[in-house]
Every structure is written in structure tokens, then in C-alpha cells.
Amino acid sequence: MTEKPEILNALAANASAVSDVLDALLRECNGHEKKLMEAMRYASLAGGKRVRPFLVTASAALFDVPPERALRAAAAVEMVHCYSLIHDDLPAMDDDDLRRGQPTCHIAYDEAMAILAGDGLLTLAFEVLAQVATHPDGGIRADLVLALAKASGHEGMVGGQVLDIYADEHDLDLDEISRLQRMKTGALITVSCAMGAILGQATYVERAALDAYARDIGLAFQIADDLLDVEGSEDEVGKKIGKDEDAGKATFVSLLGIEAAHAKAHALSEQAQEHLAIFGEKADSLRDLAKFIVNRRS
Numbered sequence: 001m002t003e004k005p006e007i008l009n010a011l012a013a014n015a016s017a018v019s020d021v022l023d024a025l026l027r028e029c030n031g032h033e034k035k036l037m038e039a040m041r042y043a044s045l046a047g048g049k050r051v052r053p054f055l056v057t058a059s060a061a062l063f064d065v066p067p068e069r070a071l072r073a074a075a076a077v078e079m080v081h082c083y084s085l086i087h088d089d090l091p092a093m094d095d096d097d098l099r100r101g102q103p104t105c106h107i108a109y110d111e112a113m114a115i116l117a118g119d120g121l122l123t124l125a126f127e128v129l130a131q132v133a134t135h136p137d138g139g140i141r142a143d144l145v146l147a148l149a150k151a152s153g154h155e156g157m158v159g160g161q162v163l164d165i166y167a168d169e170h171d172l173d174l175d176e177i178s179r180l181q182r183m184k185t186g187a188l189i190t191v192s193c194a195m196g197a198i199l200g201q202a203t204y205v206e207r208a209a210l211d212a213y214a215r216d217i218g219l220a221f222q223i224a225d226d227l228l229d230v231e232g233s234e235d236e237v238g239k240k241i242g243k244d245e246d247a248g249k250a251t252f253v254s255l256l257g258i259e260a261a262h263a264k265a266h267a268l269s270e271q272a273q274e275h276l277a278i279f280g281e282k283a284d285s286l287r288d289l290a291k292f293i294v295n296r297r298s
């Protein structure tokens with residue numbers, strides 16, 4: 001039997017720790033609203049690579065942040081990510097019926113419950129960050145809330161989603177696609193590293209190095225996603241593939257071609273790893289993640 005690469009074991013261990021925290025935070029309830037929590041748990045407890053939580057905990061580990069604090073911030077980012085997936089899959093957006101290899105939230109429940117489950121996860125994320133268990137210092141908690149709010153909202157992921165909808169009807173060039181993806185996918189990846197740095201009270205230089213790393217892997221992640229949409233299979237990826245091509249939508253692959261897209265993703269991954277030089281060996285897991293992101297099959 002071939003041995004699993006270390007990064008896969010590290011991702012799985014972290015995913016399991018984050019799932020335990022999510023499980024504890026998403027408390028089941030028995031009132032007439034109990035279906036809401038069921039839908040929130042359905043969309044966030046099964047599957048997912050948990051890349052963003054890994055970035056939070058691996059960045060926080062650079063500064064020896066206690067794991068229980070990092071895991072709460074990691075769970076908050078994952079809640080925002082899961083909310084975005086639920087809403088992205090709705091008929092009004094991408095209209096998908098498969099996510100993480102299972103029926104999407106609005107198929108398993110209904111549209112109203114899926115919208116509300118997304119809303120519930122989004123708001124709970126900020127509640128978790130604002131609680132004292134995340135960090136005893138109120139200033140640090142406020143910085144976490146501010147960073148995640150900015151990354152998730154109109155200047156970040158939500159704004160990027162609007163550009164994505166705009167791209168359905170307009171031809172965007174490479175710079176415009178890069179900006180769209182930096183907002184839609186990159187902002188949450190960047191803030192995941194930033195939250196580790198905030199918890200760890202990183203210096204300006206350390207923060208800048210992590211930011212540069214995250215910007216590069218964020219773009220590499222999206223290019224890999226575009227490549228999987230063309231080269232992957234539904235079984236591997238756990239969602240419908242080939243949608244961008246079918247819709248005639250501009251992506252890194254349609255604009256660059258498959259070979260150049262692979263080359264750009266790998267170049268970004270290498271550049272990202274170079275930004276981590278100041279952390280020495282302590283950043284090895286972040287380096288491994290940068291490699292994983294461009295080689296992943298799901």
C-alpha cells in the first residue's frame with residue numbers, strides 16, 4: 001500500500017478537529033425551528049477539504065497560538081465558506097444539485113430553508129469570533145470580526161460573486177478575471193491566513209509575508225479549480241463539472257489554455273512558498289499546502 005502524503009494526513013487531522021468544534025457550536029435544538037439547525041449542520045459537517053480552516057490553524061501555529069483559539073477562528077471561516085456554497089448552489093445563482101458529493105442544501109431541504117441556513121451560518125461565524133473563548137483581548141476579537149467581515153462582504157467574496165454574475169453576460173479579460181477571483185475566492189483564503197496572524201499578534205513584516213503567500217495561493221487555488229472543471233470528473237470533484245465551458249464563460253483556462261494555466265498555477269505556488277522564507281521550517285505545512293492546492297483532484 002502506498003503511503004498517504006503528509007499534507008493529506010495533516011489536512012484530515014485538522015478537518016476532524018474543526019468538525020468537532022463545528023459540531024459543538026452548531027447545537028441541535030428541539031423547537032419548531034429545529035429544521036434550520038439540521039440544514040446548517042447538513043451543509044457544514046459532511047465533507048469538504050477544509051483548506052481555509054487549515055490555513056487559519058497553520059498560520060496561527062507560526063506564532064504558537066493555543067490550538068483551541070485557532071480552531072474557533074477556523075470554524076468561523078468555514079461557516080462563512082459553507083454559507084457561500086449553499087447560496088451559490090441556489091437556483092437564483094448557479095442552480096446546482098450536487099455539492100461535496102451529496103444533494104445541495106436546497107435539494108435536501110428547500111430553497112427557503114437553504115437561504116436561512118446560509119444566513120444562520122454567516123451570522124453565527126461572527127458570534128463565535130466575538131466570544132471571549134476566541135481570545136481574551138477584546139481588541140483582537142474586534143480585529144478578527146473586522147477582517148472576516150471585510151473579506152466576506154461587498155469588497156470581497158460577495159462583491160466577487162456579483163462580478164461573477166456580471167461575467168455571465170460580459171466578456172472579461174485576464175485582469176478582470178483575476179480581480180473577480182481575488183475577491184470571490186481569494187479574499188476568504190487571504191483572511192484565513194490573516195486571522196492566524198491576528199491571533200498571533202504578528203509583526204507587520206510577518207503579516208505582509210503571510211498576505212503575499214495567501215494572495216498567490218488564492219489565485220493558484222482558483223486556477224486549479226478552473227482546471228478541475230475541465231479535466232476532473234464529477235466523482236472526484238463531488239459537484240457538476242464543465243459548467244463554465246458549457247456557459248461559454250471566461251476562466252483562466254479559457255483565456256490561457258490548459259498548459260499555460262497549469263504553468264501559472266505552479267509558478268504561483270512556488271512564489272507563494274518563497275514568501276514564507278522568514279518563518280523557516282515552521283512554515284513547512286503551509287508550503288506543503290501550496291503544493292497540494294495545485295496538484296489536488298477535488
Ligand code: GRG
Binds near residue numbers: 049087184222
Ligand atoms: C453566494 C455570497 C455568495 C458567494 C459565493 C465562493 C463562492 C462565492 C462560490 C463558490 C463557487 C465556486 C465553485 C467557487 C470556486 C472556488 C471555490 C470557492 C470552490 C469551493 O471551495 P473548496 O474547493 O470546497 O474549498 P470544499 O468543498 O473543499 O470546502
